[in-house]
Amino acid sequence: MSFHRHIFGFRRLGLGVTALCVAASGWSQSGVAPALSLPDALQKAASANPALHAERFRQNAAAALVEQADLRPNPTLDISVENAIGTGPFRGIDAFEATVQASQLIERGDKRARRVSLAESQHDLTINAFAVRRAEVLAATAEAFVAVLAAQERVALVREPLALAATTIESVQARVDAAVASPAESARARAALAMAQAEAARADAALVRARSTLASTWGGAATDVAHLNGKLHVPDALPDPTVYRARLAEHPRKLLAAAAVERDRAALALEQAHATQDITVGGGLRFFRSGSDAALVAGVSLPLPVRNRNQGNIRAARETLAGVELAADAVAIELRTAFDLAWQDLALAHQQVIAIRRDALPPTTAAHAIVREAYDSGQLPLLDVLDAQRALIALRRELLDASADYAIALARVESLTDPSFTSLSTLLAQP
Known part of the structure; x- marks a missing residue:
């Protein structure tokens, strides 16, 4: 009776999963929550992120101050x-x-022109600050997109051991009924099914959380993300780092630091005019x-x-300018360091993926097939089958985790070098 209850529970879970898949398909067809690609998600975040809307008001305020600075007494x-x-x-x-x-x-000393120059520099600073904030939002969106893709693939991955555990129960029960296996094997099979069901529930919950994080980048909810178009893919060879490194000088933080230097130079010129x-x-x-x-x-x-x-204000403006110039140099160092660390993570993840995909996964898959065939012929106990299943699933999870690490590392590299995330979009769009 207990065995039949577990089989019924599995079938009910299978019906529920099927219903969810049908519902997701219906969302896509009805247009309520269409499937998203990475460029789609980046566009939504860039146009609807609440923090970016707030930054636009700062730009408008700075533009109004330019107008005010040009007025005579x-x-x-x-x-x-x-x-x-x-x-x-x-x-x-x-x-x-x-x-x-x-x-x-x-006004003497060209104060009006220098006042306007300072206001224009401040306006340029807000424009560059917006670019930095936008780059941060897009970077978070890209990483969240990768996390949802990984969660989707984990859900698909845990469905396989769930189905395999149900099939194993049927096979074990048949062997128990034929008196060629002990009831203990049936208990072990039921325990494996329960663990697979719990793992599937955790994967579903993680997918909902990942969708919520992604949708929050444009102020949405998890229901806005039905399914993502893309697949975690790792190429056989690493890209050339020099191509990416050459673009570090164009990072918005570097441009923001340069704008801050120009702003403080204009502030010093205005204080000198006040003398x-x-x-x-x-x-x-x-x-x-x-x-x-x-x-x-x-x-x-x-x-x-x-x-x-006005000697005190002039000296203070000089000191401020000197500090901002040093801070600009520090930003360049920070960007180089961040790039080096991201590239190390990319190379490490790539190495792990290649090792698992080329050296570990083929023999583990073959070993699982051999053990399952030997169990079906009565040569091995169920424990060997369960161990082989766990080893194969664990290795496939490691491969998925390493692939996700590679994609996230590439997203971080491109967040420093290419805010459009061209390489990542191309990688995820590959079949």
Whole structure:
């Protein structure tokens, strides 16, 4: 009775898996959640990522500050009244005098042009900061895409031992019924089936999590990702690293560091311009109450740079610029180091894949077939079959993990050298 319950449970699980596959196919056909390729996922993330939308507002704000920096100072209108509401002969307003004067601040030292230059440099900085953030989003999307592909293949991989465990139960039960195997073998087969079912459930849950991570790059949910187009593939030979290394200079972080240097150079130039004192010129008319007389009033105001020549701000701007220039050099070193580490991971994963695919997998597959044939003919016990199955499945999992590591390492290499992920897209699209 216990055996029949397990068989029924397996068949019910098989029906559930079939239903999920049909549902996924229906999603794709109905257009609710079509299958995605890597370029599709990258495009969705680039256009709909919430963080990138926020960065665009920063660019708009910086552009508005460029407009503001180009404006000249407003003129000033001064109106003053003298000799009014006093005592004696100045009682009331009989002797008051009024002066109406307009004044204008004249900027010296080319402040306006340097102010505009600083604002434009700040705008360029926000553009490059957006490019850096976009590159980070696309890199996360590419790695999440690879993770979903790997999860899809793990789900397919665990289905095989699940089906194999069910077939083994049927074969073992037939041998037990024929009195050529002990009931202990039936118990072992049922335990293997339970473990395979648990592993399938874990693989399904991991696939849902991976889909959620991928969909989050464009602000979506796991249901937005029904199935991905692509397959983890590792070529027989590594690509040439010099082709990728030559593109490091074009990385958005390098361009951002250069933009920060230009911004701080413009800031230093503006602070140096502030050392030149501005002039305020004014002119107007003074009206006298006694009679209808009026007189011209004019004046010039010029600060005396006795103590404050903006020397502290100039020194601070110089120090800031020196630090930013060193930081730009540090960014170049960090990018080279990150590339070297990613390439080492790529080479290691490639070595593991080739070793498993060429040297370990063929004999393990052959050994499994030999052991299964010997068990069917009564020459070996079930334990040998289960051990051979576990060894084969474990090796195939190692191959899948190494293939996923290779794809993720390639994604990291291209995140430093090619934000369109051309090599990774081509690799995953291969049959």
